[in-house]
Amino acid sequence: MFFRISGAEAEVMDPQQRLFMEHCWKAIEDAAIRPDLLAASRCGVYVGVGASDYLSILDTKAASAFWSNSSSVLASRISYFLNLKGPAIAIDTACSSSLVAIDMGCKSLQKGDTDLIITGGITIMNTPEFYLLANRAGMLSADGECFTFDNRANGFVPGEGVGVLILKRLEDAERDNDQIYGLIKGSLTNQDGATNGITAPSELSQRELETEVYRQFNIHPETISYVEAHGTGTSLGDPIEFDALTASFREFTAKKQYCGLGSVKTNIGHTLMAAGAAGVIKILLSLKNQLIPPTINYENTNPLIDLSDSPFKIQDKPEVWASDVEHPRRAAVSSFGFSGTNAHIVIEEYPAKNKPSYTSDAGVTIVLSARNQERLQQYAGDLKKHLLSVPALSLHDVAYTLQIGREAMEERFAVAVNQITDLITELTNFLTGHTGTFFTGSVKKNRTDRHDVNGQSEAELARLWVSGVLVDWEAL
Structure with missing residues (x-):
C-alpha cells in the first residue's frame, strides 16, 4: 500500500519487483533526496535482473500477473511511482548484469542524458529450478561453499540479494553537498565473441577490457590496491580471470604481490544478477571503514595460479586499507557473465572535505x-x-x-x-x-x-x- 499497489496485484507480483522498489526508496532516502522532488526529473533506472520464476507457481487468471512478472516493468515500477522521465531499462547479461547496469548509468550521466541514476541488481529465486539446471550443468559446488582461488574450487554457491546505488555527476553531488561514498574513475563493458563454448570465459577479452579501462581513463594499476574479482570459485574460471588480471597489470608494472585480491562470493554466495552491485557495495563499505574484509575459504592456492610472480596476494585476512596523499584508496571490480558480456570498473575514495558547520546553540x-x-x-x-x-x-x-x-x-x-x-x-x-x-x-x-x-x-x-x-x- 505504501507504493499504492492493490493487494490483489501485489499477490501476483514477482517479489523481485517489490524488493527492488523498497530498496530504491531506501537508497533515495540514504542520499537525502526527497522522493517527491524527483517527479518529472531526468532520473534514469538501470537494473540487472533476470526472468521471473514466480509466475510458474501462481494459480491465477489475473491480468495483472502479466506485467507484474515482467523484467521490463520491474525497472519501470519506481519510475511510474515517482513519475521519473529518464530511461528505465532492465538488463540481463547473466552474472555481469548489475555491473553492466552501473556502467550504462555512468555513460548516461557522462552524455548528459540524465541527471540522476538509480541502478543496481536483484536476484530472488522462488523455485528450485535454477539449482536444478545449474546442477545439471555441473556449475554448483558439491560442498555448498565457494572456494575462490583455492585448490578446492569446484563450483559456486547461489545466493540471493538486492543492491541499489544512486549515481550523480561529481560536480552535481558536490554542488548539492551530498554524502559521497566513492568516485567511479572508469568503467567499460565488452563481449567475449567466439570462444570454445558459448558459456566459456575468454582470457583475451577480460584482459583487453581491463587494459582499456586503465588506458582510457588514465589509471595506473600500481594505484589499485585491491581487486574485487568475479571469483565464482571454479577450477578453470578462477585461473583464467587471474591470468587476465595479471597480464593487464603487467602492461603497466612489474611490481609483485602488492594488490589484494578477493571475492565477496565466498562470504555471501554468487548473487547472480546482483553480483556486480554486491562487489561495488563491498568496496564502498571498505572505503568507508578503511578496512578490507577477508575472502574466506582460502587455504591453498589453485595449482594453475602463480601468485609469486604476480601483482596479487589473496586477501584472506582483514587488513587496514592504507593510503597516502599521492595514492588514495582505489579498487577495481570485475563481473563476467556466462553470456560473454564482461564489465570492469575502478572506484576511488572521495577525499574528505570540510563540511559546513553550525556553531549556533539554538535548538x-x-x-x-x-x-x-x-x-x-x-x-x-x-x-x-x-x-x-x-x-x-x-x-x-x-x-x-x-x-x-x-x-x-x-x-x-x-x-x-x-x-x-x-x-x-x-x-x-x-x-x-x-x-x-x-x-x-x-x-x-x-x-x-x-x-x-x-x-x-x-x-x-x-x-x-x-x-x-x-x-x-x-x-x-
Whole structure:
C-alpha cells in the first residue's frame, strides 16, 4: 500500500519487483533526496535482473500477473511511482548484469542524458529450478561453499540479494553537498565473441577490457590496491580471470604481490544478477571503514595460479586499507557473465572535505512522518537506535536531513530539542506512550495532539526555530 499497489496485484507480483522498489526508496532516502522532488526529473533506472520464476507457481487468471512478472516493468515500477522521465531499462547479461547496469548509468550521466541514476541488481529465486539446471550443468559446488582461488574450487554457491546505488555527476553531488561514498574513475563493458563454448570465459577479452579501462581513463594499476574479482570459485574460471588480471597489470608494472585480491562470493554466495552491485557495495563499505574484509575459504592456492610472480596476494585476512596523499584508496571490480558480456570498473575514495558547520546553540525541530501510526512508531524506534549507535552525530545535521531529505507523509511527529540526549528522551516518551514536549498530528484526520507544553501558549508553540529558519507549526 505504501507504493499504492492493490493487494490483489501485489499477490501476483514477482517479489523481485517489490524488493527492488523498497530498496530504491531506501537508497533515495540514504542520499537525502526527497522522493517527491524527483517527479518529472531526468532520473534514469538501470537494473540487472533476470526472468521471473514466480509466475510458474501462481494459480491465477489475473491480468495483472502479466506485467507484474515482467523484467521490463520491474525497472519501470519506481519510475511510474515517482513519475521519473529518464530511461528505465532492465538488463540481463547473466552474472555481469548489475555491473553492466552501473556502467550504462555512468555513460548516461557522462552524455548528459540524465541527471540522476538509480541502478543496481536483484536476484530472488522462488523455485528450485535454477539449482536444478545449474546442477545439471555441473556449475554448483558439491560442498555448498565457494572456494575462490583455492585448490578446492569446484563450483559456486547461489545466493540471493538486492543492491541499489544512486549515481550523480561529481560536480552535481558536490554542488548539492551530498554524502559521497566513492568516485567511479572508469568503467567499460565488452563481449567475449567466439570462444570454445558459448558459456566459456575468454582470457583475451577480460584482459583487453581491463587494459582499456586503465588506458582510457588514465589509471595506473600500481594505484589499485585491491581487486574485487568475479571469483565464482571454479577450477578453470578462477585461473583464467587471474591470468587476465595479471597480464593487464603487467602492461603497466612489474611490481609483485602488492594488490589484494578477493571475492565477496565466498562470504555471501554468487548473487547472480546482483553480483556486480554486491562487489561495488563491498568496496564502498571498505572505503568507508578503511578496512578490507577477508575472502574466506582460502587455504591453498589453485595449482594453475602463480601468485609469486604476480601483482596479487589473496586477501584472506582483514587488513587496514592504507593510503597516502599521492595514492588514495582505489579498487577495481570485475563481473563476467556466462553470456560473454564482461564489465570492469575502478572506484576511488572521495577525499574528505570540510563540511559546513553550525556553531549556533539554538535548538532545532526534529520532524518524522510515515504513512500510518505503526510505521511512525517504527521510524521513531529506528531513529532512536541510530542515535544510540552513533553518538557523535550532529543534532543540526539530523534535523536538516529529516526536514530537507524526507517526504512529508500523513502521520507526523515533531519535537523541539537542544541536544541529542533530549531527542532520545522524547523519542522514548513517544514510543512508550508517555507525555512529553513532542507533537503528533495526522493530515488525514485533520487533527493535532499536543502533549505537555510546559505552560507555553499555543501561539508560542505555533512558531519554532529550526537551525535559524522559522518554521510554522501549522505548516508542519
